[in-house]
Amino acid sequence: xxxxxxxxxxxxxxxxxxxxxxxxxxxxxxxxxxxxxxxxxxxxxxxxxxxxxxxxxxxxxxxxxxxxxxxxxxxxxxxxxxxxxxxxxxxxxxxxxxxxxxxxxxxxxxxxxxxx
Amino acid sequence: xxxxxxxxxxxxxxxxxxxxxxxxxxxxxxxxxxxxxxxxxxxxxxxxxxxxxxxxxxxxxxxxxxxxxxxxxxxxxxxxxxxxxxxxxxxxxxxxxxxxxxxxxxxxxxxxxx
Numbered sequence: 001x002x003x004x005x006x007x008x009x010x011x012x013x014x015x016x017x018x019x020x021x022x023x024x025x026x027x028x029x030x031x032x033x034x035x036x037x038x039x040x041x042x043x044x045x046x047x048x049x050x051x052x053x054x055x056x057x058x059x060x061x062x063x064x065x066x067x068x069x070x071x072x073x074x075x076x077x078x079x080x081x082x083x084x085x086x087x088x089x090x091x092x093x094x095x096x097x098x099x100x101x102x103x104x105x106x107x108x109x110x111x112x113x114x115x116x
Numbered sequence: 117x118x119x120x121x122x123x124x125x126x127x128x129x130x131x132x133x134x135x136x137x138x139x140x141x142x143x144x145x146x147x148x149x150x151x152x153x154x155x156x157x158x159x160x161x162x163x164x165x166x167x168x169x170x171x172x173x174x175x176x177x178x179x180x181x182x183x184x185x186x187x188x189x190x191x192x193x194x195x196x197x198x199x200x201x202x203x204x205x206x207x208x209x210x211x212x213x214x215x216x217x218x219x220x221x222x223x224x225x226x227x228x229x230x
Contacts, residue, residue, distance in 0.1 A: 004159065034217050043120070043220040044205070093159070097214030105214045107152075107159035 002028045004096050006108035013084055014116055021079045021111045023050075023094035029074035030096035034105070035067075038091040047092075050077040084115045118143045122206045122221035129196055129228050137191040137224050139180075139206035147208040149173075149182050149189040150218065154203045163191075163204070167212040196228045 003026040013019050023033055031052045036044040048069050049057040056069035066088075068080040077096075081088050093110040097103045122139040129135060141149065148167045152160040164173030169184035178193045189206060206221040 001161075006159075032215055036220075041222065043222045044218075046217045046219075049217060095160075095218075103214035104162055105218065107161070109157065109159040 001104075002026075002096075002098050002106045004094065004106045004108040006092075006094060006111050008111060009109060010112040010114075012114045012116065015085050016083055018080055018082045019084055019113060021081075021092055021094075021113075023077045023079070023096070023108055025075045025096045025106075028096075028098050030077075030098075031074060033071060033077040033094055033096045035069065035077075035079050036093045036095070038093060038110075044093060047079075050094075052077075081113065084113070086115045089113055089115045118147065118208060118210070118219045120206050120208055120219055120221040122204075122224055124222070125203075125224040125226065127224060127226045129226070131198055131228055131230050132195045133228075135191070135193040135196045135200075135226070137204055137206075137226070139189045139191065139221060141187050141189065141206075141208050143187075143208055143210070145210060147210055148212045149180070150207040150209065151178070151180055151189070151191050152205040152207060152220075154205065154223075156202070160205065196226070198228045198230055201226055201228045 007022045033050040035047045038044045050071040052071045071077040095105045095107045097105045119142045150165045151163040153163045164175045166173040166182035172181045203223045207218040209216045
């Protein structure tokens with residue numbers, strides 16, 4: 001199947017700094033990518049829909065200025081957590097659908113963010 | 117809004133035991149239903165899916181039937197193996213298209229011991 005990668009797989013940063021997480025579709029193009037967040041023992045919650053060439057669509061309650069999303073190309077979307085705080089510590093997962101009428105979403109392995 | 121509820125884990129079974137992981141959903145319209153599996157250190161992988169009522173999804177010995185009357189999509193396998201140890205997520209989508217985001221349950225961790 002198709003492959004989606006994320007980088008880094010884990011990151012530790014100090015409070016107040018910004019962290020960028022990359023999501024790449026390695027062998028297919030994706031005009032749309034999704035960013036999810038997962039707290040321990042909780043389900044994955046959709047944060048935003050990343051659209052190539054246009055602004056991301058954020059879910060209710062997700063701060064646009066804090067979680068900056070850039071879908072710069074058909075194979076790359078980035079999530080930047082700005083001025084990170086300990087409450088932003090979480091597992092961030094991206095997914096990308098392949099093309100076609102019965103397409104499927106493929107998920108990245110996730111990025112563990114720890115803010116000290 | 118849409119939601120998915122699945123049984124809490126962890127679930128620990130002996131090899132060759134029968135597995136059931138319960139999943140129920142709340143949705144408007146006619147959602148598509150999915151089971152995803154996450155092996156340690158890997159991303160979520162689609163295990164099976166069903167796009168309409170009474171459909172049965174199956175893969176790798178796992179099965180789940182879309183039951184509209186009980187709003188359920190329980191995952192079953194007749195004989196689990198150690199290699200089935202993973203976290204299983206039930207999910208729904210408002211359409212069969214992969215361009216629609218998914219709503220997930222909390223996940224159920226399965227450990228199979230030899």
